[in-house]
Amino acid sequence: MTTLFISDLHLEAERPDIAAQFLEFLKTDATEADDLYILGNLFEAWVGDDDPNAHNFAIKRALRKVVDRGIPVYFMHGNRDFMIGSGFTNETGVKILKDPYKANMYGRKVLLSHGDKLCTDDVQYQKIRKMTRDPEWQAKMLAKPLKDRLRMAAEARRQSLEQTLNLSMEIMDVNQEAVVEVIRKNNVDILLHGHTHRPGVHEVDLGNRKAKRIVLGDWYKQGSVVRWDSRGPKLESMPRS
Numbered sequence: 001m002t003t004l005f006i007s008d009l010h011l012e013a014e015r016p017d018i019a020a021q022f023l024e025f026l027k028t029d030a031t032e033a034d035d036l037y038i039l040g041n042l043f044e045a046w047v048g049d050d051d052p053n054a055h056n057f058a059i060k061r062a063l064r065k066v067v068d069r070g071i072p073v074y075f076m077h078g079n080r081d082f083m084i085g086s087g088f089t090n091e092t093g094v095k096i097l098k099d100p101y102k103a104n105m106y107g108r109k110v111l112l113s114h115g116d117k118l119c120t121d122d123v124q125y126q127k128i129r130k131m132t133r134d135p136e137w138q139a140k141m142l143a144k145p146l147k148d149r150l151r152m153a154a155e156a157r158r159q160s161l162e163q164t165l166n167l168s169m170e171i172m173d174v175n176q177e178a179v180v181e182v183i184r185k186n187n188v189d190i191l192l193h194g195h196t197h198r199p200g201v202h203e204v205d206l207g208n209r210k211a212k213r214i215v216l217g218d219w220y221k222q223g224s225v226v227r228w229d230s231r232g233p234k235l236e237s238m239p240r241s
Helices: 016-027 054-068 086-092 123-132 135-142 146-166 176-186
Strands: 003-006 035-038 073-076 095-097 101-105 108-113 190-193 200-205 210-215 222-229 232-239
Touching (some): 016 054, 123 135, 176 190
Parallel strands (some): 190 210
């Protein structure tokens, strides 16, 4: 059996091709797995569990079917869907994990993260991240009418795209010192994350030992998954038919 890890699908109604591949993935790969971990940005935007979005409802229903088969599904907030809360978990049966989260995978000590915490060179983003993860800020947002939250989310996406175009690739990537620090602090062998959309497997030199960093890719053009069994983790791309 296998444990599956995915992230950065950025599901939205405007990209039915991504949703179709994910729904097929849930019907096939996920039903044969021991567990499924979703490490953030499952959705392109999430303004609250009270949003009656038909596209999102179909995704939630599909996740519920996987959970009802007895397959645990775990979710970690990303920078796009950090407002997912108890309403979502009650509907889907998905369990929310804190970021970062330590796990033992077939005898290996692993740290799971969305990955945005590691992009410390992007100082402005880290300030925004700290603000938006504040429970008081989120409560104030959820108190606003749904139409206002949707409008604000659309504006935030526009600004994010504009900022991305103006920032260097290095600033938007993880900071290597932050990577070393978090691996040492948590005493793990492997760090597994998403967020940067740069799939790959990297060796991390800790001085006294070597560790590994595995980065999941996004699903914009094809799927990306880490399949982990007794032989170890394997990063794979899944072409879209």
